[in-house]
Amino acid sequence: MKFTKLTSSVLAGATLLSILAPTATFAATSTAGSQGATDDNGGTPLPMTDKTVAGISFGDNSDNGNTGYLRLQMVPHTLDFGNHKLLNNSKRDFTADGKNTTLASNDLAASYDNTDANKTRILNTTDPALSKVENKAWATVVDKQITRTGTGYAATTTPKSGSWELSVKSDDALTAVDSAGNKTSETITGAKLSFDNTAYGRTQKVFELTKDANDASWATDSTAAGVTADDTDISAAGIVKSFGTVLKDNGTDVTVATAADGEGQGANVFGWAPQDIKLTMPQGAQVNNAIYKANLTWTLSSTAA
Template identity: 40%
Template sequence: MKLTKIASMVMTSATVLSTVAAATPAIIQAKTQEGNAKMNGGKALPDTNHSTVGIGFSQDQDAKPDPNKHHDDDGVGYLRLQYVPAVLDFGSHTKFNPAAPIFTAAGTNLNNTTNDTNKGYAGADNQTPKLTTANPYLRGVNGKTWVTVVDKQNSRTDTDDKNNKITGDWQLSVKADGPLTTGSGASAKTITGAKLAFNNTAAGHTANVFGLTQNVADKGYTSNDDSIIDAITTKNLTVNLAADSTAVQVGTTVSVTSSGGAYVFAWDPSDIQLALPTDANIAAGTYTTSLTWTLSTGIK
């Protein structure tokens, strides 16, 4: 009798363990290998692009923005950094007032708008871009300054152990390439200790990639669900404008088998804020630096 009970208990335990194992979903991971252009449709990851950050104080209004390394979308890659703003424009101002050290990408001196001379840092109009879209799934990012990641990993034709047809598992980050400066010559003036904040990060997702990007490379691509937002955002992030700037994560995604598309991270221009150190001695001039945005997977 005792042996029968023991055998019964063993069989019951085995059944429970088997049931638990069957109920546990398999762990999935999206994979696109960095450094492998062939397996990413012609573009090796990490994928990078750049934005100019500019502000002016009592400068020649004919000053022109310095060219940077920003490039337009080439449409290449199952996973690509499709769009970043070419310019984040903090406007032109009469002088620096330590009592009001914050400036917005709308071209205004926060709490000191009488100090504003032009919305553009090189004079004239503000150059900070804002998204215009009628897509209802992107209503939360419409009218904001944006960055777009296109994830079409589920359309990959060739796979191997480091590249599959699952979407997600990528990271978007941003860092500064140096401090704000008027140039690179001996007479150049530099602002050290400035910080750039991106506050109240919003996110959106659409399966209608071509409708957003207008790139022919995205024509015909469809995802299963427009409304799924798999992106995980950093709500508020700060970038140190310095040569040793550390990359800060903007957003990431989990692995999903059926929801590729375009992922948009966005901010109201007034929520992109440049804070200058209150003890800075800022001379007249046009000050610029650049940001590097990076899309990566970490798969080597």
């Protein structure tokens, strides 16, 4: 194409027009309008906000709702003996880390629900006073009885630690459950649950352990005027090193620990390595492709009259 002076002038003019032409703007909702009488955002002013929570947790940090100067704060809520190919009647012991003792080839999954994560929770702690129960399944009794000052209590009730017992019993036999978790009629009679090598630790860092709002003021309450400390561990004789129960309906309470008068101020933690918690299946038991469950009840009771 041959440009003439006229063509060049026209092109130059077109270019000039495009430069000088006003740029279009596309206004949405005016911030001022959304906040003013014109109500530009239909009743909700801008800016508006919402929230996100980022969370992660470790171990069992659930709250059972128990309260009181003396309370059962934690027990092992799940003991997970894993998923296995079959029941070998010569290798009938299973541990709470999901393993068939001395028969690793029989282990399929670490959890009874066929997943890889074993559900037996262990204690995560950096408290030196609890080093013996770290990385163990655990039960905790919180004893704050020294802070029960004043009058009006029963004659045998005192502001002293101890005089309590922790026990556990079987509620029912090992029973197959359906896909909704409901019990079926299939039960295994004579299975036994045992706990060996009970470890013990006691700490005054109660709130740091429990993260329970009930314990937030323990550090100041336990040193308040009129409070007399009796900072003593439960004696070795009061802790049962090994105990067990047959899994059956309405079992009998089995003692785990007993605190004498003046023992146990603070948080008392009893722990068991998962491999020291054992499920022994009865000789000749017949099993199907199913999940079998049994329930335990842990009880904290007073030994004072």
